[in-house]
Amino acid sequence: MSEELFDLTLNEEQRITRENMQRFVRDSLAPAARQADDEASLDTSLVSAIHDFGLALMPVPEALGGVGLARSPLSNALACEDLGAGDMSLTLAALQPMAAVNALVDFGNEMQQEQWLPQLAAEQWCAAAIALLEPRATFEPTELHTRAIFSGDQVTLEGRKSLIAAGKECQWFIVIAATDQGAGAFIVPADTAGVTVSQEQNMGLRSAGLCTLKLDAVTVPRSHQLPNFDLQRLLGLAWIGQCALAVGCCQAILDYAIPYTKDRKAFGEPIAWRQSVAFMVADIAIELEGMRLMMWRAASRAEQGLPFYREAYLAQLQCMEKAMTIGTNGIQLFGGAGFVRDYPLEMWYRNLRSIAVLHGSLMV
Amino acid sequence: MINLELPQKLTQVQQMAQQLASGVFRPISRKYDAIEHCETPEELKPVAQMMASMGRGPKGKAGHSDEIRNGANMMGIMGVEAMCWGDVGLMLSIPGSGLGNAAVTAVGTAEQKEKYGKLYCAMAITEPGAGSDSAAISTTAELDGDEWVLNGEKIYCTGGQRCDAVVVWATLDKSLGKAAIKSFIVPRDNPGMSLVRVEDKMGLRVSDTAALSLNQCRIPRDHILGSPEIADSEEARKKAFGGVMQTFDNTRPQVAAMALGVARAALEITREIYEKEGVKADFSKLPYNASARELELYRLEADLEAARLMTLKAAWMADNGQPNSKDASMCKAKAGRMGNDVTLKCVALCGELGYSERTLLEKLARDSKIIDIFEGTQQIQQLIVARHLLGLSSKELK
Numbered sequence: 001m002s003e004e005l006f007d008l009t010l011n012e013e014q015r016i017t018r019e020n021m022q023r024f025v026r027d028s029l030a031p032a033a034r035q036a037d038d039e040a041s042l043d044t045s046l047v048s049a050i051h052d053f054g055l056a057l058m059p060v061p062e063a064l065g066g067v068g069l070a071r072s073p074l075s076n077a078l079a080c081e082d083l084g085a086g087d088m089s090l091t092l093a094a095l096q097p098m099a100a101v102n103a104l105v106d107f108g109n110e111m112q113q114e115q116w117l118p119q120l121a122a123e124q125w126c127a128a129a130i131a132l133l134e135p136r137a138t139f140e141p142t143e144l145h146t147r148a149i150f151s152g153d154q155v156t157l158e159g160r161k162s163l164i165a166a167g168k169e170c171q172w173f174i175v176i177a178a179t180d181q182g183a184g185a186f187i188v189p190a191d192t193a194g195v196t197v198s199q200e201q202n203m204g205l206r207s208a209g210l211c212t213l214k215l216d217a218v219t220v221p222r223s224h225q226l227p228n229f230d231l232q233r234l235l236g237l238a239w240i241g242q243c244a245l246a247v248g249c250c251q252a253i254l255d256y257a258i259p260y261t262k263d264r265k266a267f268g269e270p271i272a273w274r275q276s277v278a279f280m281v282a283d284i285a286i287e288l289e290g291m292r293l294m295m296w297r298a299a300s301r302a303e304q305g306l307p308f309y310r311e312a313y314l315a316q317l318q319c320m321e322k323a324m325t326i327g328t329n330g331i332q333l334f335g336g337a338g339f340v341r342d343y344p345l346e347m348w349y350r351n352l353r354s355i356a357v358l359h360g361s362l363m364v
Numbered sequence: 365m366i367n368l369e370l371p372q373k374l375t376q377v378q379q380m381a382q383q384l385a386s387g388v389f390r391p392i393s394r395k396y397d398a399i400e401h402c403e404t405p406e407e408l409k410p411v412a413q414m415m416a417s418m419g420r421g422p423k424g425k426a427g428h429s430d431e432i433r434n435g436a437n438m439m440g441i442m443g444v445e446a447m448c449w450g451d452v453g454l455m456l457s458i459p460g461s462g463l464g465n466a467a468v469t470a471v472g473t474a475e476q477k478e479k480y481g482k483l484y485c486a487m488a489i490t491e492p493g494a495g496s497d498s499a500a501i502s503t504t505a506e507l508d509g510d511e512w513v514l515n516g517e518k519i520y521c522t523g524g525q526r527c528d529a530v531v532v533w534a535t536l537d538k539s540l541g542k543a544a545i546k547s548f549i550v551p552r553d554n555p556g557m558s559l560v561r562v563e564d565k566m567g568l569r570v571s572d573t574a575a576l577s578l579n580q581c582r583i584p585r586d587h588i589l590g591s592p593e594i595a596d597s598e599e600a601r602k603k604a605f606g607g608v609m610q611t612f613d614n615t616r617p618q619v620a621a622m623a624l625g626v627a628r629a630a631l632e633i634t635r636e637i638y639e640k641e642g643v644k645a646d647f648s649k650l651p652y653n654a655s656a657r658e659l660e661l662y663r664l665e666a667d668l669e670a671a672r673l674m675t676l677k678a679a680w681m682a683d684n685g686q687p688n689s690k691d692a693s694m695c696k697a698k699a700g701r702m703g704n705d706v707t708l709k710c711v712a713l714c715g716e717l718g719y720s721e722r723t724l725l726e727k728l729a730r731d732s733k734i735i736d737i738f739e740g741t742q743q744i745q746q747l748i749v750a751r752h753l754l755g756l757s758s759k760e761l762k
Binding site: 003004005006007008009010011014074138139140141142254258261262270272273275278279281282283285286287289290291293294296297299300301304306309310311313314315317318320321322359 | 365366367368369370371372374432433434438647648649650651653662663665666667669670671673674676677680691694697698743746747749750751753754755756760761762
């Protein structure tokens with residue numbers, strides 16, 4: 001219950017930011033997505049361009065080189081939505097430092113923030129990432145196989161983490177590992193002995209530089225543990241982030257399919273004139289709207305400091321199922337043209353499948 | 365500011381309606397489902413008086429002020445949702461809650477609103493030969509001196525037996541198509557209009573669904589809703605029929621809200637049953653690590669949430685004077701299919717308890733089907749949404 005009215009109006013700042021991002025997406029990001037996917041490697045110039053919007057800097061205190069604004073999961077989610085319409089893959093990679101900053105601001109102490117935030121607040125894009133997911137079909141965040149063993153002032157980490165975007169470029173990781181008191185978060189510099197980062201090839205998100213992180217008896221000081229770590233908050237905010245990417249990508253599919261189905265002729269008239277085609281377009285818009293509003297609600301609850309785990313969980317479930325339906329129907333509307341790589345539809349389809357798989361990465 | 369939580373004034377409306385639903389509707393839900401055909405249930409008469417005394421809530425002025433409003437449309441959603449959590453058929457049987465009332469409110473003159481606004485007005489559109497294709501109706505209206513003379517057959521008229529008046533759709537000249545379709549207020553006891561039968565149905569049994577016959581039915585000239593002029597240009601024709609259809613931009617979210625209430629009822633009952641049997645569904649594991657029962661429940665709750673937010677959005681747009689025709693159809697399409705899917709799955713999820721008349725689940729599953737049909741079927745909503753998105757006319761996208 002709240003005194004605030006139900007409202008879907010963007011504030012002035014959000015509106016201007018959206019306009020800028022949408023222009024960047026149209027002019028720069030979307031046109032580059034295909035080539036980046038083909039090359040299957042991180043394009044640092046595009047990643048830097050996304051970094052220039054300053055999302056990572058916002059909550060960093062001014063004294064540490066940031067803007068010093070309050071944390072804003074909602075603004076971040078809107079940004080992910082806009083950028084996701086251009087390319088989910090590059091956006092996921094580019095915003096890893098934002099996620100790492102958010103984790104440090106929310107879960108870290110002052111000393112940790114002073115040590116690790118300034119380099120991410122620099123003008124140059126500098127990567128760090130959260131590592132939660134593990135390479136198991138039955139992965140469950142509350143039953144991590146990566147273990148943290150404490151011994152005196154040290155903690156030793158052992159295990160494997162996967163689908164870490166921009167993993168090769170990361171200066172450090174926030175590794176989530178099981179402790180006797182539940183899941184804990186630990187800062188692990190990439191050059192620590194026993195850390196191996198290897199790039200993997202996946203169905204999609206090929207330009208995100210997705211890596212596996214191997215931790216063989218990796219020892220870091222105990223002071224690297226984030227004292228205020230909250231697994232549900234990480235999961236919830238990261239689901240919101242990836243739902244936002246999916247919403248953006250699905251909007252791109254809808255916007256791409258509308259002119260095509262009106263233009264493409266079969267049996268002497270545009271295919272959009274047929275109900276079987278038109279209804280598929282309508283259903284894309286309908287399910288997309290539901291996805292977007294669920295994601296917005298979870299984000300706005302997080303923004304207001306209300307509990308949001310259930311809302312984020314449901315948004316994630318809805319998005320992982322409906323976004324994939326939209327992805328596959330996007331190809332279907334284009335027929336064979338959707339399957340060939342001249343069009344972006346097959347790339348969007350491959351990228352969207354990741355929404356069911358990613359956890360704890362894009363913390364907004 | 366983006367906020368999808370509800371302000372206190374809306375949650376209060378919901379709480380009041382919910383009290384009514386649990387205190388008055390639920391206890392008599394089974395009774396009237398079994399009786400099926402009857403006069404207005406006694407228990408609803410005080411409800412009608414109470415609602416009349418409350419009025420229809422403060423009206424959201426469709427203005428250009430910058431101030432955001434959560435007005436009559438959103439309040440309607442809250443009230444309808446909560447009442448339908450109790451019983452959708454009983455909600456539709458409250459005297460004064462007819463679709464005809466919405467039409468009178470939307471397009472009636474001051475005199476018409478004064479005279480008929482407080483009565484129970486049903487709406488008669490469908491005919492044996494015209495359902496979704498409302499432009500094809502063949503009931504005729506002819507001006508004879510100072511009276512309109514109506515002739516034709518109407519079916520599936522909700523409230524047609526118990527209402528005080530019927531808003532009848534008729535054509536002034538069938539050859540002129542949509543533009544010649546007008547609606548007329550016909551008092552229920554007007555000579556020339558007779559009740560043919562009340563339908564037996566799968567669900568929504570307490571609500572009277574009537575077939576009416578109009579035979580040289582004469583009503584005063586001022587009983588037409590809106591202008592009697594027939595638009596002559598293509599543009600004006602579209603506009604005129606659009607005016608008639610505009611009522612639906614406000615009523616479709618309200619009908620979507622019916623599905624929200626029915627679905628929430630089914631999910632709550634399912635959760636109660638599951639609690640007793642030790643199924644937790646507390647979001648403690650990732651969807652695919654949860655049991656099949658938990659996962660299905662999560663899916664249904666997610667789909668309800670999607671439909672709920674879309675419905676609120678469409679009503680919010682109406683409250684704030686934003687054109688919402690596409691959004692009204694989107695929420696009706698989503699909520700209609702969601703409500704049916706959720707209630708049917710809840711029966712399956714609860715096994716014998718769901719199928720038995722000992723719980724309300726099977727009744728909810730019977731009641732939910734009509735919500736995906738009346739006020740524009742699923743397919744009509746998809747058609748409207750698609751035409752909006754694709755910018756196609758009804759000639760192009762048939």
